[in-house]
Amino acid sequence: MSSAILSFDDWYEKSWLAADVAFRKYGWRATFFVAKPQNLYAADWAVLAELQERGHEIGCHGMSHLPVTEIDGYLEKDVLPAKRMLERHGLKISSFAYPHGMRNIQTDRELLNHFKILRGTTDVAPGVISASHIGTLQVNVASVTKALRAGIRSFYAHEIVFDGKRRGRWNPNGDAIEKICKFAAEEREGFALFKEL
């Protein structure tokens, strides 16, 4: 399988919806890992429901956004309350992304009792999919194509910036994502959601 796996983290629902408007023409599908759901307003929940309705996946990214490896009792205190809150709003949750990518074998084992699949960052383990950060890769036309040709197919980012001004390396502009979408649509087998892996 050589479909692209795109994920976006944290609390940038509005930018994700704008991205959906921009990239639907490529048939793009992405997984959005929501952190701090306790801070969401009704309008934000409506956006998440709409993204799910449009064929994307919503995943869990914790209540506090702290590394689970630094929280005693993280499962009951931080992860499961976030999962339940998302589910109460009608979202189907089967994937979890590690905040800050911090994980270990023990957390993998415990979390895989509650999620089908986990997302790490650079490291891979059974049940854990790694992802390369689009901003860190300094993504441009050449580097995305190079990465995809080299077999890197899982990318993640946070906010997607459409006003032409990149806000720091963590927030790629829409052009970078568009390049990936175009390549995946034209030269690869489209897109995969985390729950499908």
Ligand SMILES: [Zn+2]
């Ligand atoms: Zn995050």
